[in-house]
Amino acid sequence: MYITITKQTLDSNYTQSVADFVAYLEKENDDKSIDEMEHFFNQYGEEISSKEVIQEIDGNTAKLKKTEPKFYSITVNPSARELRRLQNHSEELKKYTRELMKDYAASFYRENPVSVDDIKYYAKIEHQRTFKGKDKQIQENQSYATKILALKNEIRKIEAGNSNGNIKNLKDTIKQLEKEAPHQQDGKRIVRGMPKEGSQSHIHIIMSRKDMSNTYSLSPGSKYKASETVFNGKLVKRGFDRDSFFKASEKTFDNLFQYKRNYVETYTARKTFVKNPKLYFSILSGLPTNERALAFKLLGKSGVNTSLLNIPTNQVQLALKALQRLKQGIGKAIESGSIGI
Template identity: 80%
Template sequence: MYITVTKQTLDGNFTQSVSDFVAYLEKENEGKSIDEMEHFFNQYGEEISGKEVVKEIDGNTAKLKKTEPKFYSITVNPSAYELKRLQNHSEELKQYTRELMKEYAKSFNREINGRAVTVDDIKYYAKIEHQRTYKGTDKQIQENQPYATKILQIKNDIRKIESGELEGNIRKLHQTMSRLEKEAPHQQDGKRIVRGMPKGGSQSHIHIIVSRKDMSNKYSLSPGSKYKASETVFNGKPVKRGFDRDKFFKASEKTFDSLFQYKRNYVETYKARKTFLKNPKLYFSILSGMPTNEKATAYKILAKSGVPIMNIPTNKVQLALKIINKFKKGIDRAIQSGSIGI
């Protein structure tokens, strides 16, 4: 499970309205029948239109400055192993989202009218998507790039030959291009993987739009707060503030495991990822000390996610920075592609 919490972009890519983001999330419905479409939903409602989402989020921004985000985006990326546990991706991920948002509310160190924040205070709209496309940051695209560059050059040469700007054998160039297409290291369904190509396998994930303001449009609830839990003074009164991301991320795993009786391997946990980033030596030590079956599963998960597998370091010499960075780079790539939750 890999979850990101991102504030609304306020640069040239997005306007002050949520409309562009909603339109982006509606893209997967293009060309589908009504029965095949995935609609927005929230804690208690189904089949909510994009128009209503825009109206509700844009209208819930009282006293927010132009330079302040009006909403946050939460993206929930289950791993292939987690998705395999589900029987009905759409319905079960909706169920999971509603339980997850209860944990989201609990992660705020805030009070509203003297009580803790609950999910009923959170204005959000979520949508399930089932497709992903390859991006420039994906390992497959980067390692196929030298072949893509050569193929593009050949196509340009062919056009110049056809227009009389260059002399050459078009038939041979087509043969070379065909060979390069097949030699590219990453293929899918017999074709070279290129940017924008839909990824194979289960790719279901969740997008959640969360208003910066609570349901009453009076209180600001920011998951982007740099504070986990603290107090400040506002209008002469002590006010609690903060959002505990660690608590939220850990709860997201426990919620999934509880709902779907999922047995999580160590390398799939948020705790393991943090341990690797802060103390690689401890990470490798834990990995090497795992029971044989669990360790084998851990290696399988890492390998399928595009992480370079090597012998687990057992001493300080093997834990050289070069090795650690290589391993970390592999994990970072896997995370960016949304294919692993570690």
């Protein structure tokens, strides 16, 4: 499970409205019949129109400054292994979203406990992903992409009469480079924007910055997990515990769908990797045989060279070069969301 929380982008290229983001989320419905479309939903409603989403989020911004985010978004990316546990991606991910938002509400630190009924949100299930610049496949194909682009530019110059050369030979070279690129899908070089094959269902959630009554600010972007401050002479509790939310999101999924989560799929493992890579690799090596084998398999599918992990359980200190190579491989996998953590 790979979950991100993002605030509204506020600069000269973005409006104060949620309209552009809603339009972006509607892109997958293009050229689909009504029966095939995925609609917005929330805790209690189905088939909510994009017009209603825009009106409700844009109209729930009392006392917020232009420089303050009006909404936040959560993207929930289940791994391929997690998706295989589901029978009906659309319906079961909706069910999961409604339970997840209870975890989200419970992660706020306030004088009065926050419930899901305090959260104004709208969610949408998508079933496609495309390759982006951070993906390992794009990065490792980049040198080929650069050479192909240069050759195509040379062909255009020759066709325009601004250069001399053999166009046929250049086109043959391009064809060869297309075949040699290390990452292919359906016989084609993987490029940015290409849809990813396999199950790619994921969830987008838009949350208003203000509570349902348009009175209180509920910001998951708070730098505090739990703190207290004095405001207008009154003690105020504030904060959002991301650690608690991310851990609860996994537990909720596992309980709903009887999913047995491997160590490398956990938020705890990801955090350990970032803060203490040596401990991360030591824990991997010390897992029970079956769990360790599955962990290596999951990492291997993400493009990590797991041969570097085959060390004795009691050998905590890895060679520096091997450690750096592992950090690089696992780090890229985490960034691209290809490991479900």
